[in-house]
Amino acid sequence: MTAVATATPTLPDHLADSRHHVLDLTLRDARAAHALAASCLETYKAADDRRFLDEAPVLAHELPLPVRRHLNSARRDEATHVTVIRGNVVDQAALGPTPAHWSEADTEASQVYGCLLVLYAALLGDVTGWATQQAGRLVTDILPSKGFETSLISASSELELAWHTEDAFSPYRADWVGLFALRNAAEVPTTVAHVDARRVPERVRAVLSEPRFVALPDAAHEFADGPAGDLVPILEGHPDLPVLRIDRDFFRAREGDAEAAGALAWITAHLDANLTDVVVPTGAVCFVDNRNVVHGRRRFRAGFDGGDRWLKRVNLVRDLRRTRPGRLDGATRVIG
Numbered sequence: 001m002t003a004v005a006t007a008t009p010t011l012p013d014h015l016a017d018s019r020h021h022v023l024d025l026t027l028r029d030a031r032a033a034h035a036l037a038a039s040c041l042e043t044y045k046a047a048d049d050r051r052f053l054d055e056a057p058v059l060a061h062e063l064p065l066p067v068r069r070h071l072n073s074a075r076r077d078e079a080t081h082v083t084v085i086r087g088n089v090v091d092q093a094a095l096g097p098t099p100a101h102w103s104e105a106d107t108e109a110s111q112v113y114g115c116l117l118v119l120y121a122a123l124l125g126d127v128t129g130w131a132t133q134q135a136g137r138l139v140t141d142i143l144p145s146k147g148f149e150t151s152l153i154s155a156s157s158e159l160e161l162a163w164h165t166e167d168a169f170s171p172y173r174a175d176w177v178g179l180f181a182l183r184n185a186a187e188v189p190t191t192v193a194h195v196d197a198r199r200v201p202e203r204v205r206a207v208l209s210e211p212r213f214v215a216l217p218d219a220a221h222e223f224a225d226g227p228a229g230d231l232v233p234i235l236e237g238h239p240d241l242p243v244l245r246i247d248r249d250f251f252r253a254r255e256g257d258a259e260a261a262g263a264l265a266w267i268t269a270h271l272d273a274n275l276t277d278v279v280v281p282t283g284a285v286c287f288v289d290n291r292n293v294v295h296g297r298r299r300f301r302a303g304f305d306g307g308d309r310w311l312k313r314v315n316l317v318r319d320l321r322r323t324r325p326g327r328l329d330g331a332t333r334v335i336g
């Protein structure tokens, strides 16, 4: 029998990688995409300019055809884990050193990569940001910072960043997280894990589908009033292909619910066992499907010498209207 990669949730393990969709750009297409981003930057001056974000879904039609096809399959395919576009042009010398902190990372030289990430993202959905994260920026930065080596946020390095659904505490969380590695010389891996629906015992699945879990805001958010901690389910949607919502560091079973604690322990061990490395090398863009997989990052040794790993990140939703209750007014993309 011939094995056919149909991208269904019942794939045998040896075909699991078919849920990692990878496109290697030709140099010609990489240059064309970069040139489009550069012309957008010239017009709009910044990657998170409001008019640019609004126009991006139209401008993105000018991206090379293989890129549009690749991202359209990610938009359509309900079982994809990650969608990667490798081989983007990043001029390391022109980029300059990796900044020491996210607040210094919105550099002029890095804007063009933010623009390219926004253009790619626009083929999947709409970019959103958080008032409580990186000062409300829409294109954020991930880089190691001194003093945060063992923190629970993406500025960490020495400590593994535990797997999580991005912004799992919020109903306005992203459908995809987009990461653009401007620099990842050491190829520090991002990690992903999914729920293998066939292996979840019936009773565990039933408990995980009920709102018996406290979803605390993760440490990347600065809330003035402290965490709300809503009661939420961990699994939703079709049992064969559940939508996953969980954070290894910030979810708890509700007080006194031993059965929920047992189910949480089961899925935690299951996701630990399924955790897979996905290297996003320098010049690669990776869209993580935030419904199908949790993600994190392996530990690494930061040099703090200007050569450290540096990623641009966007959150995006399929339906901006869904996030409207979380936004102050219809014109802003910032939640909170």
Ligand SMILES: O=C(O)CCC(=O)C(=O)O
Binding pocket: 142, 154, 161, 166, 179, 189, 190, 191, 295, 296, 297, 311, 313
């Ligand atoms: O650094 C990475 O590869 C992932 C970081 C991450 O999970 C995040 O910033 O939310």
Ligand SMILES: [Fe+2]
Binding pocket: 164, 165, 166, 177, 295, 296
């Ligand atoms: Fe994350």
